Amino acid sequence: PGACDSWGIFTFLCAALCNLPALPALNCSEELGAGQSIQQTYDLTRYLEHQLRTLAGTYLNYLGPPFNEPDFNPPRLARAERVPSATVDLDLWRGLTDNARLAANYRAYSRLLCYLRVLDGQVGTAELRHRLAHFCASLQGLVLSIGGVMSSLGYPLPAGPAAPPTPPGVPAAPNDFLKKMDDFWLLKELQTWLWRSAKDFNRLKKKVPPAVVTLRLEARGF
Numbered sequence: 001p002g003a004c005d006s007w008g009i010f011t012f013l014c015a016a017l018c019n020l021p022a023l024p025a026l027n028c029s030e031e032l033g034a035g036q037s038i039q040q041t042y043d044l045t046r047y048l049e050h051q052l053r054t055l056a057g058t059y060l061n062y063l064g065p066p067f068n069e070p071d072f073n074p075p076r077l078a079r080a081e082r083v084p085s086a087t088v089d090l091d092l093w094r095g096l097t098d099n100a101r102l103a104a105n106y107r108a109y110s111r112l113l114c115y116l117r118v119l120d121g122q123v124g125t126a127e128l129r130h131r132l133a134h135f136c137a138s139l140q141g142l143v144l145s146i147g148g149v150m151s152s153l154g155y156p157l158p159a160g161p162a163a164p165p166t167p168p169g170v171p172a173a174p175n176d177f178l179k180k181m182d183d184f185w186l187l188k189e190l191q192t193w194l195w196r197s198a199k200d201f202n203r204l205k206k207k208v209p210p211a212v213v214t215l216r217l218e219a220r221g222f
Helices: 002-018 034-063 078-082 090-094 098-120 126-152 176-207
Strands: 027-030 213-216
Touching (some): 034 176
Antiparallel strands (some): 027 213
16 A cells, blocks of 8 residues: 555655646756956966966066166156056055055056066067967956956946056167167066965955855746
8 A cells, every 4th residue: 555655645746746837947057247256366376376477577587687687677658657557565465455555457468468468569579479479468457357256246346448558658779778778667567566466356256255066947837
């Protein structure tokens, strides 16, 4: 009798399921939100840090002495102020909102990318041009990735286009040494921005929960 009852219950359940108006399969999906976007941006920032170490060494050797000497640390010239500086007090920087820091990163990398593209068109060796072009493509990806993080968190992108490579009223370097100095400071500031951005995204990803896997049962007419 127990076996007959179990078989009857099983038959009833099968009939009930077969007569549902519509019962799609269980939908197992991963919600890809801000957490994953932040993680990807952090990973890209660390990759660019590694990539820049190799590129900077090669480029400084291309510039020659004294720029490729380890202890070379010249003062920042007034003309270098057009390059966005990352030398902001850390306590002041951390005191900004997440939105403000993301917007500052977005604007800075957009401008730095403009300067790097000009640099790419001026170097004299094919190998260095290839490396610069590859780095520019990766940096463009970082700009887009930061924009994606801002959108996923509900922040608007900073308004206005990136600054031109040479802002109006800023003359080109009057001699070769000052031109090399501009290139030196561009790489130095970029290195500092990437170092700080990696720390920013590492802290930010701890605030935002990671992507979760959800299991949903979708049934129409049930």
